[in-house]
Amino acid sequence: MTTSAQRPNIVILYADDLGFGDIGCYGATAIATPRLDQLAAQGLRFTNGYATAATCTPSRYSLLTGSYPWRNERARILSGDAPLIIRPGLTTLPSMLKQAGYATGVVGKWHLGLGRGDLDWNGEILATPLDVGFDESFIMAATNDRVPCVYIDGRRVAHLDPADPIEVTYDPKRPFPGLPTGRDNPELLRMKHSHGHDMSIVNGVGRIGYMRGGAAALWNDETMAETFLERAVSFVSRHRDHPFFLYYALHQPHVPRIPGPRFAGATGLGPRGDVIAEMDWCAGQLLDALDHHGLSENTIVIFSSDNGPVLDDGYQDDAVERCGAHRPAGPLRGGKYSLYDGGTRVPLLLRWPGVVAPGESAALVSHVDFLASFAALTGVALEGAGGPDSANVLPALLGHSRQGRSEIATEGTWGRMALRQGDWVFIRPHEGPPVNKSVNIETGNSPEPQLYDLAADIGQMRNQAADYPEQVLALSARLEEILRSAQTRA
Numbered sequence: 001m002t003t004s005a006q007r008p009n010i011v012i013l014y015a016d017d018l019g020f021g022d023i024g025c026y027g028a029t030a031i032a033t034p035r036l037d038q039l040a041a042q043g044l045r046f047t048n049g050y051a052t053a054a055t056c057t058p059s060r061y062s063l064l065t066g067s068y069p070w071r072n073e074r075a076r077i078l079s080g081d082a083p084l085i086i087r088p089g090l091t092t093l094p095s096m097l098k099q100a101g102y103a104t105g106v107v108g109k110w111h112l113g114l115g116r117g118d119l120d121w122n123g124e125i126l127a128t129p130l131d132v133g134f135d136e137s138f139i140m141a142a143t144n145d146r147v148p149c150v151y152i153d154g155r156r157v158a159h160l161d162p163a164d165p166i167e168v169t170y171d172p173k174r175p176f177p178g179l180p181t182g183r184d185n186p187e188l189l190r191m192k193h194s195h196g197h198d199m200s201i202v203n204g205v206g207r208i209g210y211m212r213g214g215a216a217a218l219w220n221d222e223t224m225a226e227t228f229l230e231r232a233v234s235f236v237s238r239h240r241d242h243p244f245f246l247y248y249a250l251h252q253p254h255v256p257r258i259p260g261p262r263f264a265g266a267t268g269l270g271p272r273g274d275v276i277a278e279m280d281w282c283a284g285q286l287l288d289a290l291d292h293h294g295l296s297e298n299t300i301v302i303f304s305s306d307n308g309p310v311l312d313d314g315y316q317d318d319a320v321e322r323c324g325a326h327r328p329a330g331p332l333r334g335g336k337y338s339l340y341d342g343g344t345r346v347p348l349l350l351r352w353p354g355v356v357a358p359g360e361s362a363a364l365v366s367h368v369d370f371l372a373s374f375a376a377l378t379g380v381a382l383e384g385a386g387g388p389d390s391a392n393v394l395p396a397l398l399g400h401s402r403q404g405r406s407e408i409a410t411e412g413t414w415g416r417m418a419l420r421q422g423d424w425v426f427i428r429p430h431e432g433p434p435v436n437k438s439v440n441i442e443t444g445n446s447p448e449p450q451l452y453d454l455a456a457d458i459g460q461m462r463n464q465a466a467d468y469p470e471q472v473l474a475l476s477a478r479l480e481e482i483l484r485s486a487q488t489r490a
Contacts, residue, residue, distance in 0.1 A: 182206025
């Protein structure tokens with residue numbers, strides 16, 4: 001146990017599919033994000049902050065476990081009925097902070113699985129966030145485009161009527177007879193799909209997967225932001241007298257993008273822009289709650305995103321048509337699903353008034369490092385295999401050092417890997433199409449090795465592999481060494 005002076009509250013605000021160029025403090029001008037810009041002005045803005053993967057489940061797995069996602073073969077984009085992929089008993093960020101005396105809570109998107117297989121949504125759910133270190137949990141089961149479209153409060157579906165039980169299947173050959181689907185009943189849709197998202201219809205929107213029952217428990221997309229915000233603010237209020245850790249996993253700007261009434265039409269970029277404005281407001285309301293309770297001075301607030309941006313991710317919401325000059329990934333190449341930096345290099349802000357001086361940091365840091373860094377802050381020793389890839393970069397996170405980690409391995413999709421070491425990025429050869437045509441994003445796939453110097457070429461437009469063959473060999477060998485290793489944490 002450490003003293004209260006060494007145990008600041010910790011709040012992680014984690015956006016969903018938000019790009020490096022999507023908010024004002026990273027150069028966006030088409031979407032106003034005043035509260036996040038204010039947060040940046042009051043703290044550190046990192047220019048080399050990375051998720052470990054270009055998709056959501058793997059990167060969230062790394063944030064909570066301090067492990068590269070490829071160490072767990074189940075850390076891939078999950079269906080809404082997938083079992084929990086974090087093994088109970090594994091050292092996690094919340095379990096470590098509980099050991100340090102923190103109250104721990106998660107609110108919002110989970111997408112790391114629930115239950116142990118053959119999940120019954122109508123009773124007590126075993127294997128939840130409560131079993132991997134969280135004291136409190138109010139989440140959606142997976143994502144807002146996947147069934148079941150219900151909130152999970154602790155171990156039970158919220159507001160479920162026992163007389164109307166929930167049934168869920170992801171078997172494409174077994175839709176529930178008689179229930180309309182987006183594929184067969186497009187006239188029932190208020191937001192049409194562009195690819196996928198044509199199974200069960202909930203709230204006039206086609207989803208991935210089939211569900212029936214649970215009418216009283218179904219969420220309302222328009223009030224989702226405020227529902228999660230209320231629970232996050234409540235957690236802060238109830239735990240204001242003791243150290244707490246809140247993982248507030250925002251659902252914006254993931255599809256389907258359905259803002260609440262106050263933000264519908266708030267920007268000129270359509271629903272995607274509107275939900276980013278809504279996300280900014282949610283962050284501001286949480287910051288206001290910290291101020292209200294006199295907690296801001298003793299609270300570390302982190303804002304980041306799970307992966308890079310995507311415009312058309314399955315719905316016809318005019319995200320492409322209305323994007324205009326806005327560049328969601330900023331100067332970076334690629335986006336969600338991509339091996340290029342646009343897939344994993346994300347906004348990262350950290351504020352701790354009186355400790356962290358406002359400014360900008362080019363230190364190389366990653367979400368996977370939060371476990372070891374906050375263990376060092378709170379005086380908890382990581383033992384054995386805990387946080388196998390989490391580096392203690394606390395001095396860099398607090399702005400006391402310009403040096404972060406020396407390298408980071410990142411994942412596109414399905415085990416396709418890249419390695420950044422210093423300013424060099426190496427992408428090993430991968431088969432497959434160079435462009436994911438469904439979302440119109442470059443994958444990074446190439447039959448040839450790729451080597452980029454980010455110091456001179458942040459947009460990764462000049463492949464220098466042929467010019468520096470010795471660098472290619474060294475980085476290729478190092479990446480293979482990492483992939484064969486049991487851990488990279490010293």
